[in-house]
Amino acid sequence: MRRANLKDVADRAGVSIRTVSNVVNTPEVVARPTRQRVLEAIEELGYRPNLAARQLRQGHREVIGLVVPEIDSPYFAELAALVVRHAERMGWTVIVEQTDGDATREQQLLDGARGQGVDGIIFCPWAMTAEEVSRRATAPPVVMLGEQPGMGSVDRVAIDNRGAALEAVHHLVALGRTRIAAVGLQPHLSNETARQRLAGYRAALVDVGLVAHPELEVPVERLHHADGMGAMAGLLAKSKPDAVFCFTDQLALGAIRTCADQGVRVPEDIAVVGFDDIEVGRYSVPALTTVAPDKQRLAELALTTLQERMADSSLPGRDVVVPHLLVVRESAPAAGSATRPARSELPSSTPSGK
Amino acid sequence: MRRANLKDVADRAGVSIRTVSNVVNTPEVVARPTRQRVLEAIEELGYRPNLAARQLRQGHREVIGLVVPEIDSPYFAELAALVVRHAERMGWTVIVEQTDGDATREQQLLDGARGQGVDGIIFCPWAMTAEEVSRRATAPPVVMLGEQPGMGSVDRVAIDNRGAALEAVHHLVALGRTRIAAVGLQPHLSNETARQRLAGYRAALVDVGLVAHPELEVPVERLHHADGMGAMAGLLAKSKPDAVFCFTDQLALGAIRTCADQGVRVPEDIAVVGFDDIEVGRYSVPALTTVAPDKQRLAELALTTLQERMADSSLPGRDVVVPHLLVVRESAPAAGSATRPARSELPSSTPSGK
DNA sequence: AGGCCAGTCTGCAACGTTGCAATTCCAGGT
DNA sequence: ACCTGGAATTGCAACGTTGCAGACTGGCCT
Numbered sequence: 001m002r003r004a005n006l007k008d009v010a011d012r013a014g015v016s017i018r019t020v021s022n023v024v025n026t027p028e029v030v031a032r033p034t035r036q037r038v039l040e041a042i043e044e045l046g047y048r049p050n051l052a053a054r055q056l057r058q059g060h061r062e063v064i065g066l067v068v069p070e071i072d073s074p075y076f077a078e079l080a081a082l083v084v085r086h087a088e089r090m091g092w093t094v095i096v097e098q099t100d101g102d103a104t105r106e107q108q109l110l111d112g113a114r115g116q117g118v119d120g121i122i123f124c125p126w127a128m129t130a131e132e133v134s135r136r137a138t139a140p141p142v143v144m145l146g147e148q149p150g151m152g153s154v155d156r157v158a159i160d161n162r163g164a165a166l167e168a169v170h171h172l173v174a175l176g177r178t179r180i181a182a183v184g185l186q187p188h189l190s191n192e193t194a195r196q197r198l199a200g201y202r203a204a205l206v207d208v209g210l211v212a213h214p215e216l217e218v219p220v221e222r223l224h225h226a227d228g229m230g231a232m233a234g235l236l237a238k239s240k241p242d243a244v245f246c247f248t249d250q251l252a253l254g255a256i257r258t259c260a261d262q263g264v265r266v267p268e269d270i271a272v273v274g275f276d277d278i279e280v281g282r283y284s285v286p287a288l289t290t291v292a293p294d295k296q297r298l299a300e301l302a303l304t305t306l307q308e309r310m311a312d313s314s315l316p317g318r319d320v321v322v323p324h325l326l327v328v329r330e331s332a333p334a335a336g337s338a339t340r341p342a343r344s345e346l347p348s349s350t351p352s353g354k
Numbered sequence: 355m356r357r358a359n360l361k362d363v364a365d366r367a368g369v370s371i372r373t374v375s376n377v378v379n380t381p382e383v384v385a386r387p388t389r390q391r392v393l394e395a396i397e398e399l400g401y402r403p404n405l406a407a408r409q410l411r412q413g414h415r416e417v418i419g420l421v422v423p424e425i426d427s428p429y430f431a432e433l434a435a436l437v438v439r440h441a442e443r444m445g446w447t448v449i450v451e452q453t454d455g456d457a458t459r460e461q462q463l464l465d466g467a468r469g470q471g472v473d474g475i476i477f478c479p480w481a482m483t484a485e486e487v488s489r490r491a492t493a494p495p496v497v498m499l500g501e502q503p504g505m506g507s508v509d510r511v512a513i514d515n516r517g518a519a520l521e522a523v524h525h526l527v528a529l530g531r532t533r534i535a536a537v538g539l540q541p542h543l544s545n546e547t548a549r550q551r552l553a554g555y556r557a558a559l560v561d562v563g564l565v566a567h568p569e570l571e572v573p574v575e576r577l578h579h580a581d582g583m584g585a586m587a588g589l590l591a592k593s594k595p596d597a598v599f600c601f602t603d604q605l606a607l608g609a610i611r612t613c614a615d616q617g618v619r620v621p622e623d624i625a626v627v628g629f630d631d632i633e634v635g636r637y638s639v640p641a642l643t644t645v646a647p648d649k650q651r652l653a654e655l656a657l658t659t660l661q662e663r664m665a666d667s668s669l670p671g672r673d674v675v676v677p678h679l680l681v682v683r684e685s686a687p688a689a690g691s692a693t694r695p696a697r698s699e700l701p702s703s704t705p706s707g708k
Numbered sequence: 709a710g711g712c713c714a715g716t717c718t719g720c721a722a723c724g725t726t727g728c729a730a731t732t733c734c735a736g737g738t
Numbered sequence: 739a740c741c742t743g744g745a746a747t748t749g750c751a752a753c754g755t756t757g758c759a760g761a762c763t764g765g766c767c768t
Contacts, residue, residue, distance in 0.1 A: 005724055016748050021726060031746060051471045052415070053724035055406035056753050063449075070435060072633070077431035081424060084450055095417075096438055096450050117405045225637040257637040279426070280634045283579040283611040359754055370718050375756060385716060407754035410723050711768085718761075723754105731748070738741075 004045035013041035024049060055117075063093045064306065065118040065140075067109050069101040069126045073223070073250065074278035076124065079145070082299035083122060090303060092119075101126035101189065101222075111139055120306045127189050130154050134317065141309040145302045148196050149319035155309055156317070157302045159293045159324040161193055165200025166207075167326050168245055168273045168291055173208050174335040175271055177243035180205070181216040183231040183255065184223060184247025184275075197247050197275065215239045220251065228254025236262055242270055243332070249274035249281045249290055256286070256331065271332035286330035297322045358399035367395035378403060409471070417447045418660065419472040419494075421463050423455040423480045427577070427604065428632035430478065433499070436653035437476060444657060446473075455480035455543065455576075465493055474660045481543050484508050488671065495663040499656045502550050503673035509663055510671070511656045513647040513678040515547055519554025520561075521680050522599055522627045522645055527562050528689040529625055531597035534559070535570040537585040537609065538577060538601025538629075551601050551629065569593045574605065582608025590616055596624060597686070603628035603635045603644055610640070610685065625686035640684035647678045 010017045022030050023038040055061045068076040084094045099105040106128045121142045130152035143155045172180050182201045186194050220227035228251035246252035252274030259266050277292030301320050364371045377384050377392040409415045422430040438448045453459040460482045475496045484506035498510045526534050536555045540548050574581035582605035600606035606628030613620050631646030655674050682688050
């Protein structure tokens with residue numbers, strides 16, 4: 001049983017192929033009785049337009065690619081869910097591709113070695129910079145998601161990573177912490193996002209007159225729990241921080257796990273702030289204080305920006321900034337809240353006394 | 355600058371269109387020098403075959419659909435990552451669709467209202483039963499992932515949910531627990547998976563001569579952290595269990611969170627076992643004891659089964675069973691162990707991991 | 709010399725759709 | 739009766755590819 005095509009429907013309804021096509025695409029130009037007859041025939045035969053033929057004729061597919069490092073990281077999974085949901089509303093289908101944060105794979109996928117045929121790409125880079133992306137050969141339009149403003153003529157949608165990191169660190173300072181570590185730099189990647197967060201961290205320290213200790217800036221290989229565990233183990237052994245700012249929630253949860261193993265209390269001994277506001281962080285013990293990007297908006301704006309770019313490729317590259325929020329939970333509670341910071345035991349500060 | 359097509363390459367290489375096509379598809383029938391010349395032309399022009407045209411001609415796309423309830427649930431995210439990775443090796447591209455566990459949407463997506471044009475579908479059902487799927491009109495071949503054996507002529511790939519649940523409960527019994535609750539039935543859905551796990555739970559109780567208390571079987575609306583929190587709150591208030599078997603890790607983490615809020619110790623006061631072995635459960639505090647399906651194998655077998663089905667649609671429906679493993683961690687430690695197992699045993703969990 | 713075969717290469721047609729331009733039809737104005 | 743104009747419908751061509759059948763070589767066998 002072959003799938004019905006326009007010809008089959010046309011024969012059944014006693015009209016020409018072209019009229020059926022019109023009913024499907026521009027119903028208003030077809031007289032009501034004819035249209036009715038054709039619609040019935042479509043219904044009876046279960047006709048569905050052949051997307052391949054349509055694409056061949058019109059040159060586009062209504063399919064976009066979502067290129068992420070790894071779809072199983074909660075942050076990207078949550079983002080993907082929103083992108084897929086919203087894309088559907090816009091009549092688009094989403095193909096998911098994983099780069100593992102590998103520069104070569106990122107390059108390949110962008111050049112359409114595989115997802116080829118997609119009308120546009122939403123790209124979450126780890127290795128490539130905006131310049132590299134904008135320099136690349138002609139290919140479907142790209143919107144970079146999570147990348148920071150800068151030069152290059154690509155569209156970018158992201159939160160203010162530097163500002164958000166600054167806020168996070170200020171929050172830790174407000175808790176009376178002075179030895180604040182940063183976990184998550186990735187010197188082996190040109191991960192611009194991590195760089196921005198580090199910049200925010202450093203700027204915050206300068207703001208409040210704290211000295212940056214190199215041993216408190218901990219690089220990691222990847223951004224997973226295990227890396228967070230390792231980083232925290234190193235910090236506990238050598239640098240004795242009283243707070244840790246992790247560049248992702250997964251790092252933060254790993255760090256907290258190490259604290260639990262070693263009997264270090266969070267937040268009393270060490271306060272921890274994460275980044276991304278992944279779902280599990282809301283339910284972990286202790287619940288994670290974190291920077292929450294407005295993911296809904298992130299997905300939505302990435303898609304509409306892509307749509308505008310697809311409509312007019314001559315547009316200048318735009319930088320769209322999406323709001324974020326520091327969500328204060330247990331791992332770094334509000335200053336003056338019930339949980340006393342470790343510092344309170346030192347003679348110099350006695351919050352319990354006030 | 356138009357995209358190069360076969361004609362362009364043919365002109366450049368001084369051969370016919372057909373020969374170029376042969377170089378691309380069946381290089382062995384083209385004489386070496388000609389082939390060389392054509393390959394150069396392809397390189398110079400950056401030619402890539404037009405997939406739409408190819409699909410139109412050959413009738414298939416090398417695209418499969420992955421239909422899941424929600425891609426942002428860690429379990430499905432991890433599964434998706436593996437499916438995408440493995441599909442790529444098989445030359446397939448993956449389209450992700452979300453059903454939210456809604457029966458109507460599941461039906462629609464299977465009938466190809468949208469993902470239309472996919473060559474096959476890997477389907478993780480929540481609402482539809484295998485019979486309903488096998489009854490549905492002609493459409494691309496489907497493999498059900500996670501669904502239990504039974505009647506219907508669909509291919510199914512899953513672990514032995516009933517057996518796994520049985521093991522989990524036996525483990526709790528071995529810890530000396532007698533008031534063991536089950537959290538995760540979904541009476542409003544025909545969620546066969548939940549039904550199987552419940553069956554395993556009940557069977558285990560019978561095995562050891564414990565009585566099933568209806569108030570210990572807690573239904574939930576969805577399978578998220580919040581539902582786990584609510585379920586545990588209800589249990590603590592009314593039923594005083596000494597162990598809880600949750601049908602997903604997310605439920606378990608929510609349950610543990612509620613315990614933490616109410617000062618109930620896990621596992622001392624209440625032992626908790628989850629299901630799915632999601633990444634975060636390995637690093638949570640306490641680390642989660644859970645049933646670990648071999649996700650790697652699950653993804654792999656789903657794809658090869660689909661491939662075989664696509665090759666021969668007359669095959670009888672197959673039931674593929676994938677191994678699982680009860681991973682014992684802190685939330686329900688080994689019987690007779692110290693309250694908490696040695697930390698070094700924790701992250702080792704992926705059954706396939708070596 | 710004629711015939712044949714294997715190795716290469718080519719032309720035609722078709723997949724199902726839609727842009728474009730042409731055609732038909734009919735009502736209404738002259 | 740004839741013309742005009744708009745609405746409704748239609749036919750042709752093309753998108754880029756591949757299946758199929760055929761055509762052209764040159765060498766080798768009888």
